[in-house]
Amino acid sequence: MRLTILGCHSATPRVNAFPTSQYLEINDRHFIIDCGEGTQRQMRKYKVGYAKINHIFISHLHGDHFYGLVGLLSTFGILNREKELHVYGPKGIKEATEMLLNISQSHAKYELIFHELSSSKSELIFEDEKVSVHTIPLKHRVYTNGFLFKEKSKPKKLHIQNINNYPEIDKADYLNIKAGKDIVLESGEIIPNEELTIASEKPKSFAYCSDTSFLPSIIPIIKDADLLYHEATFLSDKEDLAKKTLHSTALQAATIAKEANVKQLILGHYSGRYKNIELFQEEAKTIFNETLLSEPGKVIELV
Template identity: 55%
Template sequence: MKLTILGCYAATPRTLTNPTAQVLEIRNRLFLIDCGEGTQVQLRKNKIKFSKINHIFISHLHGDHLYGLIGTISTFSLLGRTTDLHIYGPKGIKELILLQLKLTESWTTYSLFFHELESKESEVIFEDAKVIVKTIPLKHRVYTNGYLFQEKPAERKLNVEAVQYYNVHVAYYQKIKNGGNVTLDDGTVIENEKLTFDPEPAKSYAFCSDTVYNEEVIPIIANTDVLYHESTFLDSEARLAEKTLHSTAREAATIALKANVKQLILGHYSTRYDGLEPFKKEAEQVFPNVLLADDGLSFDL
């Protein structure tokens, strides 16, 4: 699992900073999370293949999380894309995108599927053989969701020496990797634990931006491996955070602590501050394992 930060600053793009967008890679799948202005440029800079992105998750309909979407969709067409593209986001996102495509006469060369969200309860919105994605209802000025990405448990690893020792036929290998026992010709049952090794633990990633401090997310993201949580302000501007329904670095760290996550990544910084280190210092007073997101950074989770 790998996370690439394309943009992690609040409000508007600037010369050296970009609004929210990131790519999460899970077992050869690429998920684009939010799509602020300039996202497609950042994809190119970070050498991420457009063709591998088949699912886009939009947290809410504010410009710094959305205004890059129509450009990205259009560029996919210009590149001759034929693969389906699925877009998940608040109700209204379909109308917004289709109106732009209609008025510019820029219909796509591929099929667009919109999955519009309205529920204020956490729900599963995507699932395949390897990954499951759930919403994380957030509290912001408009309807907003974060997203929880969870790997499904991998197959068990075959112990080649053991299967050879017990003379297990190759036809049983897939059954063994799926966790099954094997019965030999003489009736002897070989338990799976003797034939396999445990797989790597399944990993999880939670994306929470934008939101006021909200403890209702804690049961949803509990024990997550990595949490990205917005930290628009420092404590010195806590009143402004409350007024605009954003969070401080200290509040993000408090959520991480109470949810018992393993790692916290801060982002969505207001550009009023000179440098990011104060965000880390403030958060570490509450939660020890803090990383700072920044445009172009990648994290191997």
């Protein structure tokens, strides 16, 4: 699993700031999460192949998470994309996006499939043989979801050297072994599956939570995640402002990370008022040591 930060700042434009967008590679799936203005250029800058993207997840319809979507979709059309594209986001995203594409007469060859979200409960919104995606209901000034991305268990690999110690085991048994079954020899001896297989890596998970006020109700959903991205728009000195604007402080993000027992926390969505973003890391580390900072172009690999 590999996460690339494309943009990680809040809405006010600055020269070296880019609104929220992330690129997630997970079990051979390639996802864009949020799509602020300029995302298509950031994808070029950090060499994210447009053609790999088949699914885009939009947390909420504030401009700094959404206004770059139509430009990206329009560019896919200009580049003659033919593969269908799935967009997941709040109810209303379809009408707004289609209207903009129509007004620009951006005719595309590819099918654009919207999955509009309106539930206030966590739900499964994507699943295939390799990955699942659940929503994480958040609390912000508009309807907002985070997303929990989970790898599925990888099939066990055969331990051929050990298997060869038992000439009775036939290739016809291999599927059963991969599926985790023990083998019973003609003698009645039971060969435990663990002896015949190599344990596969534990499936990884990534929880994306932006934008939101401090919201302990997400803890059970994101429990034990390998990586949590949690917004930290403010430091604790502006806790009142965080509460008022339904954002979080670095300390609140760290509290969620600690309570949810995640392995690593990565912060972002910093307000433009803070010149030194390292203060966010310092504040979070006072209660959760494994804290990273988002920066444009930063890559986090989980292996």
